[in-house]
Each structure stands twice: as C-alpha cells, then as structure tokens.
Amino acid sequence: MRTVDTLIVGASLAGAAAAKRNVDAGLETVILERKELPRHKICSGILSPRGHRFLIENFGPLPREALHEPTSCRGVTFHFPCLIPLSMDFFGGPTPHLHRRYSDHWAIKRSGAEVHDRTSFVGLEDHGDHVIVHARQSGNPVTYKARQVIGADGPSSLVIRSIYPDYPKQIPWFFVGQKFHDIVDCPLDPQYFHFWFHPQLGHYTWSHARDGRQIVGVGFKRGDNFEARHRQVKQYLEDKHQVRLARHEDEEGCAENFGPSLVNRYVFGKGNVLITGQATGFLNMIGEGMSCALHSGAIAGEAVVEARLRGRPVQEMYRRMIASEVRRTTDQWNPLKIAFGKPHEADFPQALMKLSWRERGLVLRDMWNFLLLYKEFKWGRQIAALAGQRLFSAGYSAQRWL
C-alpha cells in the first residue's frame, strides 16, 4: 500500500492546480488518472481570461502544442431568433484555445506531482485521520493511504458517488455533444465563440472553428436524441446564417451537471475528501468550466495545506476559502448582478447598449423566451431568492452546499 500526503483523482486542470499547491508546500502528492496520458478530453477549449491568467501565473507560458487552431479566441457572439448578433470581446484581450489533450498533460507535468495513469478509482474509506483509496492499475487492484483525497474527476465523479451515492439522482442531467464538420462556407467569425439563445434549438447550442473544421455543438436534457438535435441545428445554421458544412467526420459527447452554479447547490465533499473542479457544479455562464476548475482546484489544494498548518478540519478550511469562488461563479447567474454589476468577463450590458431601443427590446424578448425553456427545473424562484439575499450579504449561503 502506497502512503502519501494527498491523493488527487483525475489528471485534469483542477487536479493540476490542486497538485501544484500541495507540491509547492512540500507534500507528497499522487494523481490518479484512469486513462493513459496524454488523454483526450471533450471540451470547447475556450478559456476565459481569468483562467488564462491563472495558467500563466502558476504554470508559465503555454506550449504551442497545447493550442488548437485558431490559437486564440477574441470573445463571444450571442445569436437570437431575431437574428441580431451581439459580439463581446473578452476583457484583457484574446484567450487561448486549449487543446485539452496536451494542455492538461502540460499542466499536470508542471505541477511536479507524481502521476499514476491507467489507474481507475474504485472506492474509498475515510477513517478520520486518513483515507484508504482502492483503485485498479491496468486491471490490477492497488491501494493508497492518504491524509486527504481530492476528487477532481469531472461531472460524473466517481469520488462523489463513493461519498454521496444518491447525489446523481438529486440534480438534473444534461447531455452535451459536438460534431466536427469540414467547412464548405462559413460566415461565422472564427475568432469568436458563437452561442444561440434559441429555445427551439436546445438548452445549449454553440459553434466555433477548430483546426480548419467547424464544431456544431448541442446541449439538451438527458434522454433526447443527439442526432436529431444536431441535424436541426445544422439546418438552422444553413438557413439563417448561410453556414454550409460537409457531413461530420467525428463526434463526441458527455454528461453535464449544469445547474448547481445557478442555485448555489455545490458539492464540496465530506470529511477528508474534497470535491473540486466541475465535479462540484462550477460552471460559468457561457458554459466555460476551466477557469472555475483551475481556481477551485487551487483552493482545494490550499485548504489541505492550511488545514495542516492550522490544525483545523480540512472541510472547514475548504468551505471558508471556496466562498470567493462560489460568489464569483454564482454572481454570473444572478440577474441583479448581470444588470447592475459586471460579473462576466465580457461586457454584455455595453454590447446591448450599442443596439437601438427596438433591437434591445427584441434581444431581451428572445432571451426571456429562451429562459422559459428551463422552467421545468424550477430554478427561477431559487435564483430570485439568492439574488435577494445577495443584496444584503457579501456572499451566498454555505448551508445549501453538500
């Protein structure tokens, strides 16, 4: 049995950030990754400015192989049924278009932690002063003993299931999938990430350029048909935006835990087991999860170090320290903050104010109609209540976290 200070499950960006904080502090840190590194990861690769800054400050400049073509993204363009486009540049200039296969591997290597790839997490037992983790390495059982475990294994986290077996039943699940098309003709600006507020197209519809091809992505409540949804969006792009694409060559998709960020229902773990990254439910408003993953991962790593030095329970430290990230992320979904603050990393109110009064009216009407698509999840009242509470407090209630 291998004994370590900290065991991190998932060689993701969150895992790399958590590992860096632990390694810097001189803690023996091992990362488990079920695939062989470098591994593929489904992702748009569009990083927010805050995430970009974090990468540079903690891991240094990105190598070229960690980037797709186009290597950067200037911002986001929103599209509506009224066909009025709304383009917004990211604050602070373009951000990198990450090739997750290589960017994640690069960050993991830069963290200085020891990585055990082809090692799948199976389960854990928290004994109060240490955690026993069971895993399978290339099919053979292996056991680790760690003071703390950090689960950074994404939305379908096995670490969460090991401590909260019912959690997956408590939240709505979505499916996001993207198909890669050769381009015949595409007037969409390749420097921007394009997003559609269109209730007929689905809960989350996007498109952007990558390595000479065009991605068409759709997100919807689990149970719907990826093929049909995608066909509908492709046809819409052709009809309304004159985007002509060849038949797709590759496709990919995964489950998405969209929702916890909106209603402040994050899951941060139990006892000596911390949950971080997108597994917690952190997701920015444009569906970007990498910057939250990096920051929350780093905070999980800091919490482990702080807890040791202060002799305090690690959950207490983590929950105190993660409050700033919760505030930053949930503010992005808070309608009062959107209207009167600047919670996002591109200036939506300014872009809106550049339109005529009539156009603003049409855009807001379309956004409202789009939001009605989410009515079935009954998040509206919770969001309104959170926005009201936020007026009188510096953050969001920790009572709602798991």
Place this chain on the structure above:
Amino acid sequence: MPRSQSTSERSTSSQQTNPSRWQGAGWPAFVSSLKDVAVIEDAPMRGTFATDAGGTSYGMPHGVVIARSAAQISALLKAAQAHRVPVTVRGGGLTTEGESVAFGGVLLDMTGMSKCLFIDPQKLEVRVEAGIFWASLAEHLRRQGMDYLSAPLNLTSSVGGTLGVGGIDVNSARFGCSADQALALQVVTPTGEIVECSDEANPELFRRVILGYGQFGVITEATLRIRRYTPIRMRYYYYASLRTAIEDLQMLDREQAADYTGILTMMDAAINLLVAFDSGEREAAFDAKWHSRVRGMGEAAFSARAFLSYLVRPWRWGEALFLRDRKRQLFPEFRRPEHTRDGKMEDRSVVFSRAVWKFWGGRQMVIPDLATSSAKFAEAVERGNAVCKRFFPRYTLYCVGIRLREEHRPHYEMSCIPPDAAGWAYGCEFEPMIGDGTWSRDHLQSFKNAIYDIGVEMGASYYRFGGMMKGYVRRVFGDPLVDRHLAMKRAADPAMILNRDVIF
C-alpha cells in the same frame, strides 16, 4: 524565431508568479560538500519557514541554514553555485507574496546575524549585522539618545531585507525611503565573494544591492546614517475626501511644513492626515503659516459631521457603527499614557509598530501598493480605492511621500521608485482588513492583480513588491531595461540560485 515572438514568450514566462518547486536534484551531494556549514534538514525546523507574513504562499525548503558569518554564507553560496541549488534569503519574513518562502533548496535565515556592531554618535553612523530587526536596533540606539532616519512601521522587519526593497516611514517625505540611509554595506555576492561597497567603493555593486530585491548579493553588514532622538508632537486632521487629503499632504511635503506626514484611512470617507514635528519651533512655524491652509477638520468637528451625515442615511448605519468601534479601539492606542510625556509621543517606533500588528496584522496579510509621481498619485489612489471596495468590505489605505535623492538615481533604476518621479514619489498601500477571516489565495491574487494592473496602465511602480514583480516587471519597465538587468544578474549569479523567481 521571430523577434516579436521571442519577446512575447519572454514576457509571459516572466508572469509565472507562483514558481515551480525545485525538485532537489543533487541535494545530498550539495549537503555533503558543505563541511563547515550546518544544514538543518529535520521537518519541524523546515516547517517553521513554510510561509511568510502574507500567509498565502507555502513552500518547504530542503534545508535551513542559520546565518552566522559572511565567511559561512560565502561557503554556502559557492557550494550552491557549484551544485545549482537555489538559496532563498529571509530576514523577518515580512514579505507578503512568498518572496522569502523557499520553494525547495536552502532557506538562509539571516536572523542569526543580528548584532549591533558599533554606534558612532559623533559621525552619526551605526554599523549592524543585516539580520537585526529595526526594533532591536532602536533599543541599541535609544541607549545613546540616537534614532535611525526612517524604518518600516513594522519593526520586526530586518535591516538587510528593508535595504533590499525600500522601506517607508511617516518621515520618508523628509528623509527618503529607508534604503537611502545606507552608507556602506558588506555583501556576499552570489558567487561567494565578500565585498565592502558604498557610493565610493564598488559603487556599481552598491547600486545594484540597494533596492535590488536580493538579486545581486546577501547583505551581511550595513552602515547606516543616524540622528539624535526626539519625541514628537502629533496632529491629526480628518477628511471625507481622499483627493483633498492627498492634495494637502503633497502641499505640506512640497513646502516641508512638517517633519512627519502620512495618510491613514479607516474608510474612504474617514481619512486621517497625520502631521508631526520634532520640535516646538517647527510646530509653531506650522501653526503660523500652514495650519490655516490645511482643509482637514478636527476630531470633534469631523465626528459631528459624520454623525449628521449618517443620521439621514440609515442604510449606512453599519458603516457608522464600524467607524465608532474602530475609533474607540484605535485612538487610545496612539495616546497611551506610558508613551506620552508633556503632550509628546515618546518613541513613535514602539507606538506605531504595536498598532500595526494589533490592528492590521493577521494570519493572512495582503498589501499591494502603487508608487507614482506626485502628479499621478491622487488618481492612482482613487482607482485603487475603487478596487478595494469591489473586493473587501473593510480596508485601510496608507499613503506617504518619499523624498528622492538625485545622487541616488542609479539606485532607483528598475526599483520601487517610478522613473518619472522628480523630487518626491508617492506610495499608497491598499490593505484589506482580513482579521480572522480566511480568503483563498486566488481571491487575494485577483485583488492584487487588479491593483497592479492600475500601475501598469498608469506607468507607476510599486514600493514593496517582490512576487508580483516577476509577473509585472516587464510590463512596468519594458524589455530593454529588464534584459539589461537580467544580463547583469546572469553575470553575477551564473547558476541563478539567489532569490530565484522574485524578479527573474
């Protein structure tokens, strides 16, 4: 590789403010080569140096060396060069961004060299070992009725560390930054030579070591200029406007109306301009010529005004209660009877240093700052204040002028002194009141970035930077100047072992 790409890569590589840990290659061979230098490797001792006063960066050295002599440090640095082992030098450990935290390698604890070697009251000089704290130096000097010129308000910082970064005091508008009082230094260079330097002897090394962020040598001894000790007469003026308070501060500095000046805020609507004098004559002259020109109010008038203002704004009563409580706790601290005689404050060093720890200290401290020319200062403070408001409910601003010495211009190159400042530079510290709270490092880093970004936009500098400097140095000073200093650093420290990642 095209030139522009190389510049851009250089620029982003320098922005890695959280350095990678040195992994210990060749450590055993390095330790065994150090026959006469004791390297402490047990974990509890190393753990003592896990963080600095900032409490947000954590590292762990492979070993700790307690400084004993210049010869010992010389042997250590020679071996470190040969084995390419990083050496991080720590005095009082009062950095806030991990500059005195060792991310692997050797932590050299300078507090082992903390003697006051001699005081010469006739020549007004003192010679000390560089690990001495200002508080200890003050004790030695007071016994002979002497005082240093200026020192950081936090007196548990070391002399060597202060000379390396700057240091400010409420009399810096008169005497300059603390580093400017150094007359001569004994320095161990990164390759292990023991060199005495001053404006006359080895002046180039003297210029690089003063305000050099520990890049060009370890200061082991320092000769400082001193003066006769005097108790001081304090005055306080209160303002509701930052800009007005700053304009008055600059007017008083420009006309040298007082011996001590500084701004300390409780909130951005409750601003205190501190004015003090070394003698009754200076105070009388101030009353005759400048008192009427100062637009600040007295304590009673300001309290009455604030009371009326809050009375009609019930939604701000939380602020009013904070101000009342803060005033009740803070004001008596500056008027403690044991430190007051005949209306004069006896030993401001003790009073201020005590108050700093008591009211602004904490387990985590983050104090980003901006240093600008006089003309840009009010705008920089107002913009920084807006950033503070966005990040923290309560914070303090501390502003002082820094008198520049024209003959020391070469010292100031690529330092805390902004290149466009003439006569005086002005510095403002932005300090959130964290108290017992716990913030994530990334929240604090975002706050610091927002302050430092103002500096980049305005062409300012920073008077106590370090960790942040690596991230901003090229954006602040430009590639040609930084590359010139980098070339000097490479020549002086071929293995780049000394205080790695602070600037380069």
